[in-house]
Amino acid sequence: MSDIEAIQRDLQDARAELLASLGGVTQEDLDRRPPGEITDDEQRWPIVQVLWHVGQVEDRFRRSIDQALDGRAVLADPPRARPAHLSTPPLLLQWLEQTRRPTEALLRRMTDADLDLEIVRPDGSTRTPRRFLALLVNHDRDHATQVRALRVLDALPETGGA
Numbered sequence: 355m356s357d358i359e360a361i362q363r364d365l366q367d368a369r370a371e372l373l374a375s376l377g378g379v380t381q382e383d384l385d386r387r388p389p390g391e392i393t394d395d396e397q398r399w400p401i402v403q404v405l406w407h408v409g410q411v412e413d414r415f416r417r418s419i420d421q422a423l424d425g426r427a428v429l430a431d432p433p434r435a436r437p438a439h440l441s442t443p444p445l446l447l448q449w450l451e452q453t454r455r456p457t458e459a460l461l462r463r464m465t466d467a468d469l470d471l472e473i474v475r476p477d478g479s480t481r482t483p484r485r486f487l488a489l490l491v492n493h494d495r496d497h498a499t500q501v502r503a504l505r506v507l508d509a510l511p512e513t514g515g516a
Contacts, residue, residue, distance in 0.1 A: 368494035406436040409453035422473040430476040
């Protein structure tokens with residue numbers, strides 16, 4: 355198995371784990387914030403925001419790899435606000451699929467040698483496509499764990515104070 359094939363498998367497995375964490379998710383599940391103070395910390399995000407973030411990071415990483423492989427400078431790609439309409443389980447699942455398809459297409463045209471190309475990021479640091487893709491695998495898995503934890507919290511009965 356080539357390195358590219360191994361990465362493709364790892365990406366598929368990690369995405370399957372994320373999607374499994376969403377099995378039976380309801381609109382209420384998506385919108386509910388974790389208990390506690392509302393902050394912009396991703397651990398305080400509702401599931402709807404977690405899924406937007408997952409797709410955005412994948413899109414940003416894929417664009418960086420694609421720009422570098424084409425010999426272009428990697429452009430800064432700051433986070434964007436989630437469009438208001440992108441808030442239902444079907445649309446968010448489509449968003450995840452929409453951001454994955456170009457990554458899969460990119461991998462089909464890459465070689466194992468491409469994985470070790472040094473990419474200069476907008477902040478001047480470097481990263482290889484191999485590292486970007488490993489981060490994507492871990493990112494899906496980390497957020498699958500987060501979604502499962504949020505859903506467990508959601509399922510706990512509220513207790514009244516004395």
